[in-house]
Amino acid sequence: MLEFDWGVIWKYRESLWDGMLTSLQLFAIALAGGIFFGTLLALARLAPWKLVSVPAAGFVNLIRSIPFIMAIFWFYFLTPVIVSKFTGQQGEAVGPFTSAVVAFIMVESAYYSEIVRAGIQSIPRGQPAAAYALGLNYWQSMGHVVLPQAFRNMLPVMLTQAVILFQDTSLVYVVALKDFLGAASKAGQLTGRIVELYIFVAVVFFILCFLASHAVKRLQARLAAGR
Amino acid sequence: MDWKVLLEQAPSGGMTYLGWLWSGLFWTLAVSLCAWVIAFSVGSVVGVARTVPLRVPRAVATAYVELFRNIPLLVQMFLWYFVMPELVPKAWGDWLKQDMPNLLTLPFAAQFSLWEFTAAVLCLGLYTASRVAEQVRSGIQSLSVGQTNAGLAMGLTLPQVYRHVTLPMAYRIVIPPMTSEFLTIFKNSSTALTIGVLELTAQSRQISEYTFKTFEAFTAATLIYIVITMTVIFAMRALESRVAVPGYIAQGGGR
Numbered sequence: 001m002l003e004f005d006w007g008v009i010w011k012y013r014e015s016l017w018d019g020m021l022t023s024l025q026l027f028a029i030a031l032a033g034g035i036f037f038g039t040l041l042a043l044a045r046l047a048p049w050k051l052v053s054v055p056a057a058g059f060v061n062l063i064r065s066i067p068f069i070m071a072i073f074w075f076y077f078l079t080p081v082i083v084s085k086f087t088g089q090q091g092e093a094v095g096p097f098t099s100a101v102v103a104f105i106m107v108e109s110a111y112y113s114e115i116v117r118a119g120i121q122s123i124p125r126g127q128p129a130a131a132y133a134l135g136l137n138y139w140q141s142m143g144h145v146v147l148p149q150a151f152r153n154m155l156p157v158m159l160t161q162a163v164i165l166f167q168d169t170s171l172v173y174v175v176a177l178k179d180f181l182g183a184a185s186k187a188g189q190l191t192g193r194i195v196e197l198y199i200f201v202a203v204v205f206f207i208l209c210f211l212a213s214h215a216v217k218r219l220q221a222r223l224a225a226g227r
Numbered sequence: 228m229d230w231k232v233l234l235e236q237a238p239s240g241g242m243t244y245l246g247w248l249w250s251g252l253f254w255t256l257a258v259s260l261c262a263w264v265i266a267f268s269v270g271s272v273v274g275v276a277r278t279v280p281l282r283v284p285r286a287v288a289t290a291y292v293e294l295f296r297n298i299p300l301l302v303q304m305f306l307w308y309f310v311m312p313e314l315v316p317k318a319w320g321d322w323l324k325q326d327m328p329n330l331l332t333l334p335f336a337a338q339f340s341l342w343e344f345t346a347a348v349l350c351l352g353l354y355t356a357s358r359v360a361e362q363v364r365s366g367i368q369s370l371s372v373g374q375t376n377a378g379l380a381m382g383l384t385l386p387q388v389y390r391h392v393t394l395p396m397a398y399r400i401v402i403p404p405m406t407s408e409f410l411t412i413f414k415n416s417s418t419a420l421t422i423g424v425l426e427l428t429a430q431s432r433q434i435s436e437y438t439f440k441t442f443e444a445f446t447a448a449t450l451i452y453i454v455i456t457m458t459v460i461f462a463m464r465a466l467e468s469r470v471a472v473p474g475y476i477a478q479g480g481g482r
Contacts, residue, residue, distance in 0.1 A: 062449075062453070065410075065414075065452055065453050065456040065457075066414065066449050066452045066453070067414040067415065067416075067417035067418075067428055067452070068414070068417075069417045069418065069420065069428055070417060070428045070431075070445070070448065070449065070452065073428070073431075073432060073445060074445055074449075077435075077441050077442075077445065167297075167298075167299035167300070168299070170299040170301045170302060171299075171301055171418075173301060173421065174420070174421060181299075181301065181302060181305075185305075194305075194309050194310070195309070195310050195313045195314070198302065198305045198306055198309060198310050199306070199310060201302055202298050202302050202303070202306055205297065205298050205299055205302060206294070206297045206298050209296075209297035209298070210293060210297045213296075213297065
């Protein structure tokens, strides 16, 4: 048994806070990008043209059948290669944060596309049929009729996925990006106080995710009551 | 592209790079299957406990689920591997860290000790148990109360009602979500690479570091993951249609 020295957390508060900011930044960008591209992917998958729907389905199934860490490695490797091909710049010009962001947006868009697809499919068929009858095309009927209703149905699931995404940001540890966990790990190596630091990280994540998931549950109850 | 690189002799383990991938696959499956045994048994107990009409087991089970679901898996991995040995009496901690047998002698030569493997299995198993518990609970709660009441009215005790009425129905209903939980544990096992378990993802990264053939190494690992995922999905669909409850929508395993 060892004696605890919780002072180490206060001593490294600045680098821990910087790490938390990196985590939150990654979370916010991945969430926005994931929902945006996820919606596009879902629309592509449900589109009546095979040329669009088959590649979209292939991408989603591919990403969903490999580990998140494997996907991070893939995009971490591919992003600089592709960027240098298109811009002629050196691949090194792409920082690790950008590569991580690309990886997270790609993976999350696959996950979110499944949520959006389920949401769209929960809308009765009569709705798009009525929109087509009024002369709207595919994109118009989706944009004005189906999606606004679908988004309300899937809001709780999307928020639950957001909590999971926030937890998943800790996986950037594998590409040595200094997120919250990475900062704690670094401080732990410097001071030998990994026990206190990892327990602190666990407690912070627990409080944030616990509060967030309970807020989602309350929202869900209120939405259900509003029907 | 240069796929022949996979057949070259690797610098360690006395095998080719392809051999490293097989070894990685072996450890991925070993971690996932052992962890699944824990996840399924602990998850079933916790899930049932969340539905019983007794306050204390219900509170304990709810606390378990909340605790394990709200901490990232990677952080839990570090808690088991780095923190736990420091919190137990020193002799035990030292034994875990130093004296656990090395796995080098086993087939598929692993360059890590039994402690890394054990920590990964415990972490992944107990984390996934919280998710399995939620599936079991929702399976039980999807049954009508009438079934439990009818069992009790016939004079069965509560454990008998669970054994003969509720659980046989609930488990058949939750096969599809359980399949995706198993696939999740299989994919999440790659988190074990952070504590030194050389599973499939770790091996493919190691090959890329040794040979600089990143594309080939990652593609090979990705293909293996896809094949396993497909196999599990087809096997579970077959199981699902065999044990389907007549009269339910999911009958026949179609989706």
